[in-house]
Amino acid sequence: MSLLVFDGVVKTFPVGRPGLLGGPGRVRRAVDEVSFSVERGRTYALVGESGCGKTTVARLAAALLRPTRGRVVFAGGDVGRLRGRALAAYRRRVQMVFQDPAGALDPRQRVASAVEEPLLIHGLGGAARRRAEVGRLLEVVGLGQREGARFPHQLSGGQKQRVLIARALALQPELVILDEPVSALDVSVRAQILTLLTRLQRENDLTYLLISHDIGVVGYSADRVGVMHRGRLVEEGPADVVLSRPAHPYTVGLLRAVPVPDPARRPPPPAGPPPEPPEPRTDSSRACLYAHLCPRAARSCVRRRPALRTVAGRADHRASCHLAED
Amino acid sequence: MARAAGLPMAVAGALLLTLVALAAVAGPWLAPAHPDELSLAESLRPPGPGHPFGTDYFGRDVFSRVLYGARVSLAISLSAQLIALVVGVALGAAAGYFGGWVDGAVMRLVDVVMAFPDLLLAIGIAASLGPGVPSVLLALGLVGWPGLCRLVRGEVLALKERDFIDAARAIGAGDLWILRRHVLPNVAAPILIATTLGVGSRILQEASLSFLGLGVQPPAASWGSMVHHGLRWLSRAPWLVIFPGLAIAVAVLGSNLLGDGLRDILDPRLRD
Amino acid sequence: MGSPLLEVLDLRAEFRTSRGRLPVVDGVSFTLDTGGGLAIVGESGSGKTATALSLMRLLPDPPGRITGGRVLLRGRDLLALPEEALTAVRGRELAMVFQEPATALNPVMSVGEQIAEAVVQHRGVARRRVRPLVLESLDQAGVPEPETYLGSYPHQLSGGLRQRVMIAIALACGPSVLIADEPTTALDVTVQDRLLDLLAYLRHHLGLALLLITHDLGVVARLVDRVAVMYAGQIVETAPVAVFFRGPAHPYSRGLLQAARLEAVGPESRARRGGRPRLEVIGGSVPDLADLPPGCRFAPRCRWAGGGGPCWREVPGLREVGPGHLARCRRPGVGP
Numbered sequence: 001m002s003l004l005v006f007d008g009v010v011k012t013f014p015v016g017r018p019g020l021l022g023g024p025g026r027v028r029r030a031v032d033e034v035s036f037s038v039e040r041g042r043t044y045a046l047v048g049e050s051g052c053g054k055t056t057v058a059r060l061a062a063a064l065l066r067p068t069r070g071r072v073v074f075a076g077g078d079v080g081r082l083r084g085r086a087l088a089a090y091r092r093r094v095q096m097v098f099q100d101p102a103g104a105l106d107p108r109q110r111v112a113s114a115v116e117e118p119l120l121i122h123g124l125g126g127a128a129r130r131r132a133e134v135g136r137l138l139e140v141v142g143l144g145q146r147e148g149a150r151f152p153h154q155l156s157g158g159q160k161q162r163v164l165i166a167r168a169l170a171l172q173p174e175l176v177i178l179d180e181p182v183s184a185l186d187v188s189v190r191a192q193i194l195t196l197l198t199r200l201q202r203e204n205d206l207t208y209l210l211i212s213h214d215i216g217v218v219g220y221s222a223d224r225v226g227v228m229h230r231g232r233l234v235e236e237g238p239a240d241v242v243l244s245r246p247a248h249p250y251t252v253g254l255l256r257a258v259p260v261p262d263p264a265r266r267p268p269p270p271a272g273p274p275p276e277p278p279e280p281r282t283d284s285s286r287a288c289l290y291a292h293l294c295p296r297a298a299r300s301c302v303r304r305r306p307a308l309r310t311v312a313g314r315a316d317h318r319a320s321c322h323l324a325e326d
Numbered sequence: 327m328a329r330a331a332g333l334p335m336a337v338a339g340a341l342l343l344t345l346v347a348l349a350a351v352a353g354p355w356l357a358p359a360h361p362d363e364l365s366l367a368e369s370l371r372p373p374g375p376g377h378p379f380g381t382d383y384f385g386r387d388v389f390s391r392v393l394y395g396a397r398v399s400l401a402i403s404l405s406a407q408l409i410a411l412v413v414g415v416a417l418g419a420a421a422g423y424f425g426g427w428v429d430g431a432v433m434r435l436v437d438v439v440m441a442f443p444d445l446l447l448a449i450g451i452a453a454s455l456g457p458g459v460p461s462v463l464l465a466l467g468l469v470g471w472p473g474l475c476r477l478v479r480g481e482v483l484a485l486k487e488r489d490f491i492d493a494a495r496a497i498g499a500g501d502l503w504i505l506r507r508h509v510l511p512n513v514a515a516p517i518l519i520a521t522t523l524g525v526g527s528r529i530l531q532e533a534s535l536s537f538l539g540l541g542v543q544p545p546a547a548s549w550g551s552m553v554h555h556g557l558r559w560l561s562r563a564p565w566l567v568i569f570p571g572l573a574i575a576v577a578v579l580g581s582n583l584l585g586d587g588l589r590d591i592l593d594p595r596l597r598d
Numbered sequence: 599m600g601s602p603l604l605e606v607l608d609l610r611a612e613f614r615t616s617r618g619r620l621p622v623v624d625g626v627s628f629t630l631d632t633g634g635g636l637a638i639v640g641e642s643g644s645g646k647t648a649t650a651l652s653l654m655r656l657l658p659d660p661p662g663r664i665t666g667g668r669v670l671l672r673g674r675d676l677l678a679l680p681e682e683a684l685t686a687v688r689g690r691e692l693a694m695v696f697q698e699p700a701t702a703l704n705p706v707m708s709v710g711e712q713i714a715e716a717v718v719q720h721r722g723v724a725r726r727r728v729r730p731l732v733l734e735s736l737d738q739a740g741v742p743e744p745e746t747y748l749g750s751y752p753h754q755l756s757g758g759l760r761q762r763v764m765i766a767i768a769l770a771c772g773p774s775v776l777i778a779d780e781p782t783t784a785l786d787v788t789v790q791d792r793l794l795d796l797l798a799y800l801r802h803h804l805g806l807a808l809l810l811i812t813h814d815l816g817v818v819a820r821l822v823d824r825v826a827v828m829y830a831g832q833i834v835e836t837a838p839v840a841v842f843f844r845g846p847a848h849p850y851s852r853g854l855l856q857a858a859r860l861e862a863v864g865p866e867s868r869a870r871r872g873g874r875p876r877l878e879v880i881g882g883s884v885p886d887l888a889d890l891p892p893g894c895r896f897a898p899r900c901r902w903a904g905g906g907g908p909c910w911r912e913v914p915g916l917r918e919v920g921p922g923h924l925a926r927c928r929r930p931g932v933g934p
Contacts, residue, residue: 088500105490187641220860260816271803273800276740277792
């Protein structure tokens with residue numbers, strides 16, 4: 001059953017100042033007609049490059065933003081309509097782990113107090129029970145009493161991220177949104193955090209919405225993958241299929257661009273300086289947003305923007321590319 | 327570097343202020359005479375063994391009056407600064423945190439108040455309310471809040487962009503909770519610094535108002551009113567102006583040193 | 599071949615902090631031949647960037663201070679040169695490309711002016727002959743239609759283009775060594791991919807020696823011939839890339855390589871494994887330079903160190919474990 005569903009979600013932000021007389025200013029579509037659903041107990045990964053809108057999707061799912069159009073549905077209810085008490089209840093069931101663990105912790109709050117805070121806000125348990133629960137949560141993420149008494153700046157990056165994970169688990173949520181959970185961490189620490197997240201998912205029957213620019217992290221963690229490009233979902237399907245037989249040329253390029261740690265597979269040096277491709281055009285045109293970069297672009301790609309459709313012969317795999325449709 | 331210089335500055339400032347506070351608290355025990363006790367026979371005595379700071383026209387002991395004046399001056403300037411603090415922090419935090427029309431309204435008000443020179447505004451308010459302690463309090467409080475308000479708004483605006491504020495929202499914290507638990511503790515240091523520095527300004531302004539005859543009324547004495555009344559005798563009895571003037575200088579210097587010292591110690595940009 | 603182009607011998611630098619003197623660069627030695635490529639790999643706090651800055655004598659002082667060693671460029675010791683002579687070497691012989699092009703470029707100078715400035719300063723060319731050189735370096739850096747960008751300001755350019763302008767400035771002086779400090783870390787993978795191609799081109803067609811500072815073993819495999827892994831201020835392993843990627847000898851290097859293979863879980867490895875790959879984990883985190891363990895600096899995180907054995911007591915030296923392959927480990931190559 002789907003726990004979280006995005007249904008034609010659009011989110012626009014104003015660009016620059018609004019008109020002098022309060023008239024409508026220009027807007028930028030950060031998220032453009034995005035639809036996907038996240039199954040209970042699974043990991044859905046959104047992958048894409050900077051500015052593709054994946055972080056905006058995360059913030060929409062966490063109800064930190066409201067959609068301009070379309071619906072975000074959680075366990076059957078419309079998240080965009082939640083107010084007051086219902087919103088607080090939603091926030092018990094959905095938690096977020098932020099990209100930069102240093103920034104997501106209040107510098108003046110001790111670790112134990114940060115982990116206790118959600119329990120306090122939602123009025124769960126007396127002081128003694130809360131203290132016991134904080135101890136348990138810290139232990140679950142591999143921290144001890146010693147770390148609990150510290151301030152964030154006294155911890156390493158990996159430890160800070162563990163604190164944030166403990167804090168997210170405090171309310172026993174159903175959905176955890178992981179916004180680039182390891183990209184600020186050192187390589188050797190990333191593996192620790194990823195295995196921790198996998199273990200916690202298994203033990204607590206958690207659903208993950210993972211946001212990442214890192215194909216390796218997505219490949220390790222995801223059951224299902226959505227690829228975003230300039231605000232749109234351009235490809236979507238089971239992780240094994242999307243990562244091994246991508247249908248959209250953008251996904252193909254993205255996967256190919258990841259440097260392989262094997263010198264035997266080093267590509268030959270190019271004969272001339274490889275040029276930086278042109279800047280993307282504004283989205284006012286009707287062309288496919290990837291057409292100017294696409295090695296396979298045909299005339300139809302410039303005339304008509306493709307919609308997200310089922311890839312020929314694969315029921316569970318969708319891509320927005322004319323060339324993948326048939 | 328700056329941090330190292332901060333500590334001795336703060337300590338020096340704190341010592342000066344302690345001196346002033348001691349004078350205010352222990353005044354009745356330290357004072358050789360009652361401040362209002364008249365003794366026309368002793369009129370305008372220069373500083374000497376019986377009267378370390380001399381006497382005024384009515385023969386009142388200036389040392390005793392300076393000690394008692396410390397009470398009045400400190401009480402008024404601290405209370406006025408407290409008013410400024412409460413108003414400034416509340417409005418500044420609201421403006422920065424909520425933004426939109428709240429911010430617009432608060433900041434326009436700040437602009438209007440700040441368009442007048444501080445002292446002129448204080449004189450205007452105090453004069454229209456009539457002389458006396460309550461009107462001085464109100465006048466100084468109203469003059470003091472916009473600076474704090476601007477400071478707090480700026481700090482809150484910067485904090486609002488930090489992830490941990492969103493992180494608190496994501497665990498279900500409400501606006502008041504976030505303001506109380508995450509915003510205010512993080513702006514406490516700059517507020518403390520500005521408040522300490524502000525006390526110095528308040529002491530000066532109180533002295534100025536009293537000097538103009540708008541503050542405490544005789545026979546009660548504040549340092550400003552002592553300077554005011556002593557001015558007539560400046561050529562014959564300069565001690566009437568010098569000692570209360572020195573007291574003002576010591577108190578203002580103390581609060582400025584403490585404020586600047588705290589700034590150097592607490593400023594996170596100077597850390598590590 | 600004769601003597602190498604750049605030879606670093608027992609370089610030492612420290613940071614003086616309130617917590618004591620931190621040995622950020624602790625006896626680092628390596629060589630770089632003309633047209634060669636060496637990568638210094640490490641995590642945050644490993645000393646890789648401090649090494650690069652020290653050999654350019656750009657380590658911020660205070661708190662940094664170079665305390666020993668030699669940096670020989672064509673046999674001349676840069677650490678012994680007077681400051682004026684060094685200025686001529688920086689840029690002219692050694693050029694540096696930084697991680698964050700947005701902050702390394704001057705925001706109020708146009709692209710053309712910034713490159714021209716470098717050319718005039720270092721090559722002593724007459725003003726009227728500058729323009730063709732500027733255009734040539736932009737072209738070599740892969741900036742399409744360079745004329746159109748001469749008047750542009752850094753904020754008008756994408757991250758990828760800004761990084762190319764940085765490279766054009768570096769190239770404008772005709773250096774023999776390019777030091778690139780995490781040149782692609784701030785970039786998206788597709789942009790990084792093109793920039794790596796560009797660096798490979800510059801190495802092979804212009805004969806530029808490349809000293810790459812990075813944490814990414816995928817980038818290492820793509821660009822250089824030799825790798826040196828740094829940990830807590832020291833080189834813990836150095837080897838030709840082919841040897842290193844086949845079998846790193848130091849347990850830390852092995853952990854890094856496994857983590858990197860995870861990063862590169864690409865299409866086929868995912869399909870081959872039929873689901874989630876297994877992940878080897880190095881526990882713990884990088885040691886505090888103010889509180890280093892007495893023996894091997896990696897011992898507290900090492901599965902093979904044993905409890906309280908010699909690894910915990912004695913600092914291991916760099917030992918040869920194969921041709922051109924050195925490792926700072928008492929038990930090199932144990933484990934999987």
